[in-house]
Amino acid sequence: MSSVASPEGDAGAPRAQSRTHSVPWWRSAWFDVVQFVLLLGLIAWFAWRGADAMGYRWQWYRVPGFFYRKVDGAIIWGPLVNGLVVTLEIAAWGLVLTLVIGLVTAILRLSDSLAGRALAVGYLEIVRNTPLLVQVSIFYFVLQPLLGFNNPLWAGIICLGFFEGAFASEVIRGGIMSVVRGQWEAGAAVGLSPSDNYRFVILPQAVPIMLPPMAGVLINLIKHSAVLSFVAVFELTTEARNLIGDTFLSFEVWFVIGIMYLCLTISLSALVAWLERRVRSRG
Amino acid sequence: MNRFVRWAVKIPALVLALTLTGLQGASAGVIEDIQQRGKIIVGLSTFVPWAMRAKSGELIGFEIDVARKLAEDMGVEVEFQPTAFDGIIPALVAKKFDLVITGMALKPKRNLSVNFTRPYAYLKVGMAANKAKAEKDGLKTLKDWNQSKVILTIKRGTAPGETVARLFPQAKLRQFDDDAQALQDVLNGNAHGFLTSEPKPTHYVLDNPNVLYHPFGIAPWDPTASSIAVRKGDPDALNFLDNWILYHELDGWLQQTHDKWFKTRDWKKLVE
Numbered sequence: 001m002s003s004v005a006s007p008e009g010d011a012g013a014p015r016a017q018s019r020t021h022s023v024p025w026w027r028s029a030w031f032d033v034v035q036f037v038l039l040l041g042l043i044a045w046f047a048w049r050g051a052d053a054m055g056y057r058w059q060w061y062r063v064p065g066f067f068y069r070k071v072d073g074a075i076i077w078g079p080l081v082n083g084l085v086v087t088l089e090i091a092a093w094g095l096v097l098t099l100v101i102g103l104v105t106a107i108l109r110l111s112d113s114l115a116g117r118a119l120a121v122g123y124l125e126i127v128r129n130t131p132l133l134v135q136v137s138i139f140y141f142v143l144q145p146l147l148g149f150n151n152p153l154w155a156g157i158i159c160l161g162f163f164e165g166a167f168a169s170e171v172i173r174g175g176i177m178s179v180v181r182g183q184w185e186a187g188a189a190v191g192l193s194p195s196d197n198y199r200f201v202i203l204p205q206a207v208p209i210m211l212p213p214m215a216g217v218l219i220n221l222i223k224h225s226a227v228l229s230f231v232a233v234f235e236l237t238t239e240a241r242n243l244i245g246d247t248f249l250s251f252e253v254w255f256v257i258g259i260m261y262l263c264l265t266i267s268l269s270a271l272v273a274w275l276e277r278r279v280r281s282r283g
Numbered sequence: 284m285n286r287f288v289r290w291a292v293k294i295p296a297l298v299l300a301l302t303l304t305g306l307q308g309a310s311a312g313v314i315e316d317i318q319q320r321g322k323i324i325v326g327l328s329t330f331v332p333w334a335m336r337a338k339s340g341e342l343i344g345f346e347i348d349v350a351r352k353l354a355e356d357m358g359v360e361v362e363f364q365p366t367a368f369d370g371i372i373p374a375l376v377a378k379k380f381d382l383v384i385t386g387m388a389l390k391p392k393r394n395l396s397v398n399f400t401r402p403y404a405y406l407k408v409g410m411a412a413n414k415a416k417a418e419k420d421g422l423k424t425l426k427d428w429n430q431s432k433v434i435l436t437i438k439r440g441t442a443p444g445e446t447v448a449r450l451f452p453q454a455k456l457r458q459f460d461d462d463a464q465a466l467q468d469v470l471n472g473n474a475h476g477f478l479t480s481e482p483k484p485t486h487y488v489l490d491n492p493n494v495l496y497h498p499f500g501i502a503p504w505d506p507t508a509s510s511i512a513v514r515k516g517d518p519d520a521l522n523f524l525d526n527w528i529l530y531h532e533l534d535g536w537l538q539q540t541h542d543k544w545f546k547t548r549d550w551k552k553l554v555e
């Protein structure tokens with residue numbers, strides 16, 4: 001028995017292998033990997049067993065037809081691709097709207113004006129505390145006729161922009177408030193106006209802090225766009241539900257849609273991670 | 284017990300447990316299942332007056348009467364599972380219920396996924412349209428309605444979807460989860476017409492005479508048959524249900540019940 005205890009004690013992580021004795025096999029890295037693979041295998045087997053016992057005839061061969069068809073040499077894009085394009089459109093415009101509304105609300109909330117603060121807080125509390133589905137229905141069935149326009153896509157984009165804008169504004173406000181008070185004063189001392197102060201001193205320091213939670217808000221934007229299927233916007237989930245209504249291949253289609261949304265959100269996460277690295281290296 | 288022995292016991296125990304859960308006796312058919320359980324589980328979707336909620340909260344309607352009569356004749360109880368219409372066939376295939384009795388129109392595409400009995404009722408498709416909007420856009424003939432500026436609504440997955448695809452392929456089609464929303468779009472003037480099975484268009488026009496009208500008369504299109512849907516691979520169920528329907532056609536019960544719900548609106552006081 002060694003008279004010198006290992007740095008982490010006997011209950012420490014097996015990762016740090018001290019040079020005096022190696023880790024027993026049940027705590028080694030390869031066994032961890034084996035356990036993980038076994039667990040995945042078990043879950044997959046369980047799922048396959050369940051699917052088999054249902055007696056469901058999987059028709060995966062029909063799925064590529066939902067993406068595209070070749071007619072007379074020309075490619076006709078299927079409903080899932082059309083829906084994806086609309087979802088990307090909603091995500092792009094929704095992103096712009098979210099950031100604009102978020103920034104404006106955050107600045108209003110931090111401003112000296114009582115009316116500005118009251119407006120920002122009122123909007124924030126109303127939007128954060130009502131379900132998205134209720135807000136979408138109100139925008140589509142009540143506000144559209146009241147304001148006299150008839151465009152489900154834009155009604156949906158505006159509703160999503162306002163909804164996510166509330167969360168974005170809190171993220172932005174948190175980022176701005178985390179910048180040390182001294183920076184504000186230094187900027188004012190140098191003679192910068194408040195808006196120039198924001199632009200050149202505060203925001204560049206606040207942005208790296210805001211990026212991780214903002215990624216969450218933007219991912220939520222993409223996921224919440226699925227709710228727009230409730231009001232017949234022709235985005236991915238709507239096209240999926242219409243497709244299921246026609247073909248009854250609910251299992252195949254829902255799996256594919258889940259994977260498509262996952263690809264979208266993971267791409268967005270990767271993009272934000274890259275942005276974070278770039279912003280940090282400028283330091 | 285050292286770690287190794289514990290693992291050597293855990294893994295086979297886990298495998299045994301999972302194997303046992305996977306073992307399921309083959310089903311002898313849905314009629315057998317119902318009799319063993321003592322209860323029919325019926326999937327349906329609410330459509331006035333096929334199935335709707337009374338003021339007391341219970342389900343009433345033509346389909347409810349049909350299901351109750353079936354349960355009575357089989358000597359069992361009945362349980363209803365209201366489901367969104369576009370999810371009803373997938374749910375039947377996933378064994379969430381025994382049968383679907385919801386005024387489902389017999390269509391070849393659906394027949395590829397489920398089996399249908401002989402018809403126990405018949406449906407036709409009609410449209411309730413917004414008078415002011417149709418006038419503004421000058422829509423008079425079938426050809427006028429078949430343009431890309433025309434917006435039609437239906438309930439997702441229902442029979443009128445094929446009517447629209449056949450008669451109005453150029454028009455924009457918005458699909459909603461529920462009749463109320465699809466109608467609301469037309470009442471708001473955001474869509475030109477709502478297609479659904481009679482007698483609903485007639486009811487809507489009667490309820491909103493200033494806003495809605497029938498552009499092409501009452502129930503002009505696509506007569507189809509309503510059948511009970513069951514899972515594939517079950518000839519006994521199909522035989523039993525076909526003959527049950529034939530029996531009640533002959534004794535007049537089906538026609539009598541259909542007339543009670545569709546020819547009059549006396550049941551309205553139960554729902555409002």
